[in-house]
Amino acid sequence: MSQSNNFITNHVHLCLENLVNKLHIRNYTIVLSAGSEIGSNFSGVIAKATIKGEDENGKKMVRSFIIKSAPRDEAYRTVGLINNVFNREIYIYKKVLHEFDLLQKEKNVKNPFKSYPKYYESSMNDMNEAVIMENVKDYGFVTHNRQKPLNYDHTLFVLREYGKFHALSFAMRLHKPQLLKEMAENTQENFFTTDQCAEMHNVFVQQSKRVLSAIDPIKEKILYERFKQFQNNMVDTVKSALISDLSNPHFIITHGDCWTNNFLFKYDNSMNRHSPISVCILDWQIAHYGSPAHDLSYFMFTSTDKSLRDHHYSSLMDEYYKSFSDFLKELGGDPEKQFPFKTFQEHLKKYSVFGLYMTIECLFIMTSDVEEIPNMHSISQNDELSKQMKYDSKNVEAYNSRMKDIILDFVRLGYDF
Incomplete structure (x- = not known):
C-alpha cells in the first residue's frame, strides 16, 4: 500500500483534500508534521496538517487540522482492535456528540457541554481509518505535563465537565428514550471484554506483578x-x-479513556497555568455504555496524587455530583429520581475497580520518560505487546509509590477490588 508520507496514507490525504475543497480554500498547500510525542497516543498516528491558501475572496488564510489515522502494522492492528476503536470514535463524534448538541440547543442550555474538538471528516476504509478534527491548540489549548499530577483547580474543572457530559445521557433517556437505547446498543463495551483483548490484558497482568513485588508482604501486609x-x-x-x-437506568455513555494525556487545557494567562478556564477532552475510541464511575475512577486515580485525594476526594465527588445535578435540572431532568446521590456512591464503590485496573499500566507510562516508551505501532508478529511493554523505567520508584497510594485509597474508601 502506498503512502503519501510517514504520517497519512494516500487515501487519507485525499480525504483531507476533499475537506479543504468543501471549505472553499483555494490555491492551497498542505504541510504535514508530527502531531504528538511518543507515549501520548497508542491507537492512532497523530499528524498536524497546516493548510495555507486563499478564501473565496482571494484573502490569504492559514488553517490547521489534526488527523488521527490508524497504524498500518498488521500485528498491532490486531492487538489494538484498531478497526473497532476507530469505528467507535467516529460514531461518538458523528452520532452521540451530535445528538447531545442538538438536545442542548432544543433545551436552550446557556452553557452547553462542548468540551471536545470539532469533527470534520473521517474514513473507515480498511487500513485507512482516520478522523480529521480541528486543531484546538490554535485556540490556546495546551497539554499538561503527564508526569505531574493535576492540581485541585484542574481536577475540579474536569470533574465538572464530566458531570455535564454524564447528565446528557440521563436527559436523553428522559426526552428521547429510543434514541438513547439505540446509542447504548451501538456503544457497548467491545474492547476489554472481548477475547481479542487477551494480549492487552497480558500487559496489565505483567505490570501488576511488578506492583506486587514492590509491596513488602510483612510491613505492608494489608496492601x-x-x-x-x-x-x-x-x-x-x-x-x-x-x-x-x-x-x-443508571448507566451512561462514558468517555472511557480518562488519563491526563487526553485533556488539553486553556488558561487566561499562558504564563500562569495554575487555573484553567477551559478543557478539551480527546480520544473517544474506547467510549462505552457503562457506569459514570468508570470515567471518574480512571481519571482520579491516574491523574491526581494521594495528597490531593486525602484532602479533597470527598468534596470533589460532591462537586461532580452538583455539576451533574444542576445540568440535568437545566435539561429538564430530576437527579434525585434518575440518579440519587446514594446510588452514585454505590457506583463508586462497585465500579471504581476499572480505575484501579487502568492505573496499573497507564501510570507506568505516565511516569516514564519519553525516550523509554517503545513505539507500539510497529510491533512484529513475533514480538508480543507484553514483551514490548516489559521495559525498565528510571522513574519506577515514583510509579511504585503512587500505585501503593492508590491501593491504600481503595482500602480506605472501602471500594470493591
Missing part, C-alpha cells in the same frame, strides 16, 4: 494481601465491571 487477591482475579473482575448492561 500486599488485598492487591494479591485482586491480581488473582483481576481480568475477570474488570470484565464483569465493564459489561454494558443495557437495562441499567
Whole structure:
C-alpha cells in the first residue's frame, strides 16, 4: 500500500483534500508534521496538517487540522482492535456528540457541554481509518505535563465537565428514550471484554506483578494481601465491571479513556497555568455504555496524587455530583429520581475497580520518560505487546509509590477490588 508520507496514507490525504475543497480554500498547500510525542497516543498516528491558501475572496488564510489515522502494522492492528476503536470514535463524534448538541440547543442550555474538538471528516476504509478534527491548540489549548499530577483547580474543572457530559445521557433517556437505547446498543463495551483483548490484558497482568513485588508482604501486609487477591482475579473482575448492561437506568455513555494525556487545557494567562478556564477532552475510541464511575475512577486515580485525594476526594465527588445535578435540572431532568446521590456512591464503590485496573499500566507510562516508551505501532508478529511493554523505567520508584497510594485509597474508601 502506498503512502503519501510517514504520517497519512494516500487515501487519507485525499480525504483531507476533499475537506479543504468543501471549505472553499483555494490555491492551497498542505504541510504535514508530527502531531504528538511518543507515549501520548497508542491507537492512532497523530499528524498536524497546516493548510495555507486563499478564501473565496482571494484573502490569504492559514488553517490547521489534526488527523488521527490508524497504524498500518498488521500485528498491532490486531492487538489494538484498531478497526473497532476507530469505528467507535467516529460514531461518538458523528452520532452521540451530535445528538447531545442538538438536545442542548432544543433545551436552550446557556452553557452547553462542548468540551471536545470539532469533527470534520473521517474514513473507515480498511487500513485507512482516520478522523480529521480541528486543531484546538490554535485556540490556546495546551497539554499538561503527564508526569505531574493535576492540581485541585484542574481536577475540579474536569470533574465538572464530566458531570455535564454524564447528565446528557440521563436527559436523553428522559426526552428521547429510543434514541438513547439505540446509542447504548451501538456503544457497548467491545474492547476489554472481548477475547481479542487477551494480549492487552497480558500487559496489565505483567505490570501488576511488578506492583506486587514492590509491596513488602510483612510491613505492608494489608496492601500486599488485598492487591494479591485482586491480581488473582483481576481480568475477570474488570470484565464483569465493564459489561454494558443495557437495562441499567443508571448507566451512561462514558468517555472511557480518562488519563491526563487526553485533556488539553486553556488558561487566561499562558504564563500562569495554575487555573484553567477551559478543557478539551480527546480520544473517544474506547467510549462505552457503562457506569459514570468508570470515567471518574480512571481519571482520579491516574491523574491526581494521594495528597490531593486525602484532602479533597470527598468534596470533589460532591462537586461532580452538583455539576451533574444542576445540568440535568437545566435539561429538564430530576437527579434525585434518575440518579440519587446514594446510588452514585454505590457506583463508586462497585465500579471504581476499572480505575484501579487502568492505573496499573497507564501510570507506568505516565511516569516514564519519553525516550523509554517503545513505539507500539510497529510491533512484529513475533514480538508480543507484553514483551514490548516489559521495559525498565528510571522513574519506577515514583510509579511504585503512587500505585501503593492508590491501593491504600481503595482500602480506605472501602471500594470493591
